[in-house]
Amino acid sequence: MTEQPQNRDLPQGAQADAARAGLLRDEGGHHLPWIRRYVFSTDHKWIGIQYGFTALLFLLLGFSLMLMMRLQLGWPGRAFALLKMVLGEGRAPGGVLLPETYNQLGAMHGTIMVFLGIVPLAVGAFGNYLVPLQIGAPDMAFPKLNMASYWFYFAGGMIMLASFAAPGGAAASGWTSYAPLSVIATQGQTWWLVGMLFLITSSLLGSINFLVTIIQLRAPGMNFMRMPFFVWAQFVTSFLLLLAFPPLEAGAIMQFMDRVWHTSFFIPGPLVITGEVVNFGGGGNALLWQHLFWFLGHPEVYVLILPAMGIVSEVIANNTRKPLWGYRWLVGSAVFLGFMSFVVWAHHMFLTGMGTMISSFFQTTTMIISIPSVIILTVLFVSLWGGSIRFTTPMLFALAFLPMFGLGGLTGLPLGLATADLHLHDTYYVIGHFHYIVAPGTIFALFAGIYYWFPKITGRKLNDVLGRIHFFGSFIFINGIFFPMFIQGLAGVSRRLYDGGIQYAHAKVVAERTNPFMSISAWCLLAVQLPFIINFFWNAIAAARGRKNVGDNPWDATTLEWAATTSPPLAHGNFTVIPVVQRGPYEYSSPECTDTDFLPQHANTAGNPPAGGGMLPTHAVARSES
């Protein structure tokens, strides 16, 4: 392989300039003004970085909201100076959280984590940055639309943040905004609806871009069954976003009209609220909102998990030095999962008085949808067998994903059975279930992705010691928070209770014994994120100063983003010559390998990259035919 500089600053010269300052020039080689370079960029790599930074900040914010909630849950009614300092006297008089404030924190925690944190990071950041590189494209199909997607997301995020300042505070009717409570809630709920419209728009524009890019811009030789599974995951995810969000958009507009123009889409008749009659025309149906919400809500959770599965697949293949076992099973399962996700939504509504026929229908489809998930997990587990496992930091997170997602998925089964759900619905069991999937599931996968692709984006590896502290600490404390939730749920502790369940005799003992432990775990989890934050910024700043410490392909990976271009990738355009793909994405330890244990996707059969791939200069090079 070509020699790469190690542990020293890049020499000056054309290559260095291109690699380090790759984003600074447009296709004419002219200097772009600062605002078109860093603010309104149309380069998918920079947009991906914008999404990444914004989303990580929102994740931290969402986490902080929950930390405040957990103070209250662990020690209900206790005064905390921190709460008074952060939230102010109005929301936490004397440092004691008000129930109304607790509800706001809860609703916004969910909203921010799902819509402003995880999806923008998994799809907007990872997807945007990697998909064009992995398929051998110069950029996304519609770069200006890509830029617009980011700014709609940013605007939506700002509106959500601003809602905290609305009279009466932010939305406080759960991230699910059920009518009629949400219809009569304070002004913050209207801001929430408007913010959602911006976020949905961002998502729709983004999904169109992803789908056209993947269908149309694959490099020669990159047929669908040679795409890295990460790209397949993003492909299915984009279909989910495209087709599932519009009904929620319709519902959000209807709720907006109910709130602002006093329509009755979701209101059956005049309401009596704390003794006062509020006149609505009536004739509406609160359950209609639930259908419209969950029609998106369920595909949304597959949007949360699919990119994570994609990341884990890439990291596992690379760190076992063998191809994934059952690639076709993975692809088929992902597609089937995406399709099924549209016909299971009412399992969130088993307790709304649905008839037996419709309940059975949704229970059956829910049971069926567990099958592709199990297949994907099985494929990933089997892929470890016989592998030469390298316990790199990304691999640790990817390995932990497997049992954690497994636990989360298994605990979904009693929830999907209507009879068992009678007992478990709206309890902490549900919270435990979905957090296991998203927190030690998706978020761990996203951490794996950050550790894995950081060298690609910056030319520096994150520090391993800090990485291991981050991993082991997070693994321990995240289980400390979420495992007791299953116990609480089975004991009957309900969700969204301001005091954590102690007001109910049947739940009091379990709640008192578990909540403080969980709250301490949560704050410890914050503590072990600090090594990660320090690691991240230290290396990002060093990289911005041009100080690389690894070569172009430090993990010896096969996929195009590693093997066919530089780290960081070249300026707007990605490749000096569009690679021609010769083989599948995971040719590790192939019999055809000569002096290395991997064959890049675009390499000719002697194992060498074709002339012209990567950093070589500009004179015309003949491209090999596929």
Add this chain to the structure above:
Amino acid sequence: MPDTHTAHALELEIPYTVGHRADTGLYNGKLGIWLFLASEVMLFGALFSSLILLRTSAPLWPRGWEELNVPLATVNTMVLIISSVTVVLAWANLRLGNFARGRLFIAATLVCGLAFMVIKGFEYAHKFELHHYPSTNNFFATYFLLTGLHGLHVVGGMVVFLYFLTFGSRMWHRDRDRFTNRIEIVGLYWHFVDLVWIFLFPTLYLL
């Protein structure tokens, strides 16, 4: 500066913006607009679904003509159908290389859109005169929601047509095929807006 060469060498041009990709037979913009229209089908489908639900569960629901102006809406239906013809004729003329006639038909489409909105404006004004608001009952709530959202889509299309008549028309002289493609794409969007009205009109006014 040597790095200028590197920047020039990079394959920045995005393929299939004008020409078709061999295996899909599509250019990027056409695939993109159909995907967008698929999402719009879901949006209006959700609204129709809600309308059907609210109507079937209501003890009382007026017949469309009892509350709404059918003759005026019939005129509007024809206006939109005509506008669909003009926009597809615009595209045909551009493909024939006839920019002047193409522009004429784009302008005609814009005028039809304007006429539609003006007539709609009269309808709304009349409703408000009779104190029929979205809050009056769910018949009017769904009427205003569906026609309002549809109207917003009409306005969106009009903005794009205006752009192509003015600043956007410069592209004809730079890259004729690409401009023609863009008119095809906005035409597809416009036909969809017409299509929604084809279902909306009988549902609200005639049933």
Add this chain to the structure above:
Amino acid sequence: MAEQIAVQAHHSPEEIQKEIRVYIAVFCGLAVLTGATVGACYGLKLPVHYAVMVAVTIAIMKGFLVAGFFMHLLSEKKVIYGILALTVFFVAVLLWGPLEHFLNRMGGGIR
């Protein structure tokens, strides 16, 4: 750089003129169908059940004309058909779900 095929190459002026004639014919069809649906439902003041059947049938026919000829869906590529088929299926599911829920509630029917 890539194998781009000129978009306009395979349509001669004669073919385009023929298409224009088709557009005009479709317009006439749409006008007739509009008249028919208004005449039946509004002119004859059909009862709701019949009105729904007539109006939906005619709307589907008009929709077919607009989508098939103006949007050229009849000569579109498989990718597009696939996307639309998927969409139509999901809309059908979305139409069915809430309706089934409300028609067959525990404790009986619509309330």
